[in-house]
Amino acid sequence: MDQQTLVNNGFHAAPSWAMGVGQLGAVLVLVGVLLFLTSIVSMALGQRAQTLGKWTFAVGCVCVIGAMAALVSLFLSDQFQFEYVANHSWRNLAGMYKVAAVWSGQQGSFLLWATTSAVFGLLAVWRTGPYQRWFVFVYALFLGCLCGILAYETPFSLLNEISAGDLHISLLLNGIHFAPPDGMGLTPSLQNYWVVVHPPTIFTGFGSLTVPFAFAVSALLTGDAVAWISRVRPWALVSLSILGLGLVMGGLWAYETQGWGGFWAWDPVENVSFVPWLFVVAFIHGIIVQTTRKRWHGTNMLLGGLPFLLFVYGTFLTRSGFLSKFSVHSFAEMNRSALWILMVFLGIMVLGFMILWAMRGPRLGRQNDVPLRREGFNRERGYQFGVLLITGLSTAIAFGMSVPFFVGLFGGAGKVVDEPLYHSVVVWFYIPIMLLVGFVPFLSWRKQEPGTFWMRAINIVGLAIGVLGLVMIQFKVSDYAFHSAPLPPIDFPFGIHVSRFAWVMCLFGVTAFAGIGNLWRLVEMLPKSPSGVGGFVAHLGLAIAMAGLILSRGLEQKAQILVADREPGSGLGYKLTYEGLTSQPQTDRDNKVEFDVQTTFGQKEDFQARPGFFYVPGDDGSDQAFTWPHIQRVLSHDVYLSLASPITTLWDHPPTLRVGETKEDNGVLVKYLGLVRRGEPGKDGTSFGARIQVTENGTTFPVVEPKIVIGGNPDLVRASPNFLASLEGINPADDSVQIQLHFVRTIYPIELFYKPMTMLVWIGTGILTLGGLLSAFYRRYRRRLPEPEDVEKEDAPLPAIES
């Protein structure tokens, strides 16, 4: 193929600046490896080379960020001569989706992880004080490995040839690199604003996990198990809130776009981010105990390191390809060398950290912990149980997502853990955790007055039962009762079945208890110490969001409905009437299908539903339908309307009929009477017609003759009131034909969900975020030491340590 042919086909010479930017990106990654190696060596040498180590680390971080900037600029300027750009973007993509496309593939998401980690490294390194040497050592080791992975798993490689069938066309001609006219595009399911905001948020959360890890290792290596806590605390709170926000966004994204009506599917990819977050939650509680009671020094060094290690483990699990068979998310297989780097890093870090902690952690704890002076159940005991339960829950989920891997490792056949199994395991942690969340805030750190505690506990239990009763009455008498069909029972071990309503109400009651306890405490403490109530606000938000998740998933109702023009469908007390499409052609991505929705009983809440629906031309000429659900939000419930691929033909695949044969489907009969030929066989313009007769609802309609013209497209002939017929293929040997019947009016299959109290999820996550921000603001790092705000204001300040 020569240059001219390439140009005629829309190829163009790649601009030299872009080639330079691509090379720069690749070089920056390699320079990063060298700088981080230098940093590691200097830090290992000790005090003398510490300045060098710090600066090479900082410059290395800037290199990583620069590589990201290079990749973004290649995406924004449509440089399709780069393989990664060509595979994930195209010219007509809106600007914000071009940015989203940067992290839509494996290479880009590794680079994003490296970038967010580098940003946190760059921010945190200046305030590491005596921990700087080992902090930088660990951090540079991690970023060096990530740069090593990126050197193999590079997004900057050029597209050297393209294949069309068996033909391979080289794009490098006479020293000029040619760029294809367009890329493959971004998969439509990712073209959503959530994909623009969710991945950067959650990866920022992932990146932030490196800071507590590096601090924890430094504390172990330096032997100073005290001072690091006030330095790491703001970063741990940042991790908690940003990773939490990312998780929430992921759930909302799933709910708003995926169409299966839920927030959380316990997919490995979701669990990989949930498990580290739970460990951060445990760590935050450990920090509170250490700052207020001067205890848990050993435990906290373990809790600080685990979130990062679990995330690296999760990355290995999901990216290595072991789970690709078992996840709805699809992953490209990772480059072997890059995978080895990841595995070796993971192995060294996990083993190294655990051995280091086992050798020094408990001893440092014993040396620094103030002895527990009060026996019995005080607040610290409550925290202890809570942290045990949270880490237990997290370990259980981590094990659940590893089941396919472990079973596979020991030679077993593939096994996966499904959503119901996760629920039945997780609930045994959830109930005690929520009980603790409800009553531990009332326990004193020091001296517990049993009288006042029990008084308040009884009040709160009473209030929770009251709320539970109100909710139960509400579900029994309100619209929900009209909408509800019998719910399937919940299966427990040993063949026990429990009514779903009763079980959901149990879980709701426990959650209400936690919420009311914290609300009570919030009201009590607000006048005394308005800045110290962040924790109660966060717990209240958690309880409200969990109540929303439990009610909306546990008591959801669903129905499958078919709707076509002038043929309304009904389900769950709603009548859906088709109104029309908003745009033509149907490849328009903003196309909506409009339905008028009328309530047939209960409170009137008529609305217009506008689920999205458009076709994307597929590879083999057939079109693929994409849809977005419609969500109607009411205070007491969501009506969730999920559109499936419209049904346009009677058969998925045109059936073959021999002369005289009759086919039946869904009560429709087609009889094939014979083939009619006009013209010479094999010549353009020659037409064939199949004489067919359609019987619908017992009425037989006149014979029609759909035709096919050689060199032309099959035509559509009205065969009955509801069907158009087309001739899709002929076998000249025996005159058998392939016939397809098309619906005159497209059928829209709809899955309708009634999800009570979904609004609570939004309210709860909002309050949770507010609580996190309050805490982060109150607990921000201040140079004044010792910090009087370390002591919980809500309680009497800790008296000087008496020995």
Place this chain on the structure above:
Amino acid sequence: MFTLSKKRGFAKGAALTAAVCVLALAGVVYAFIANSSPYVTVAQARASTADNLHVAGDIIRDTVHQDLANRTLTFDMKDETGTVKVVYTGTPPQNMGEANKVVAEGGMKDGVFLSDKILVKCPSKYESEKKS
């Protein structure tokens, strides 16, 4: 100063906590391993009575039949061990139309594989297949 008995009490408490933790984790591990859903072949599915099987196979396109009145989709699915008729009661996934390879979740009932969840492994043009 701690007395000896207090120290012993503390150690006892720690040992008890550790024992409870180990037991709880063992329970979790057992629950997950024993109840997780296995990936099986068509032949194994036919011989099993479990209702949480995952069967991966190819759809035989000619056999796909949409029953509009009962809202079910039936098709024959085959792998190297045999063929089974699948009756699917859920909403067809968006990319079902083009898919050849699917994973059906469910179990055998009255000679057919009754499924309410299908995962589609579709050859999408958006995922580049080749990778060295």
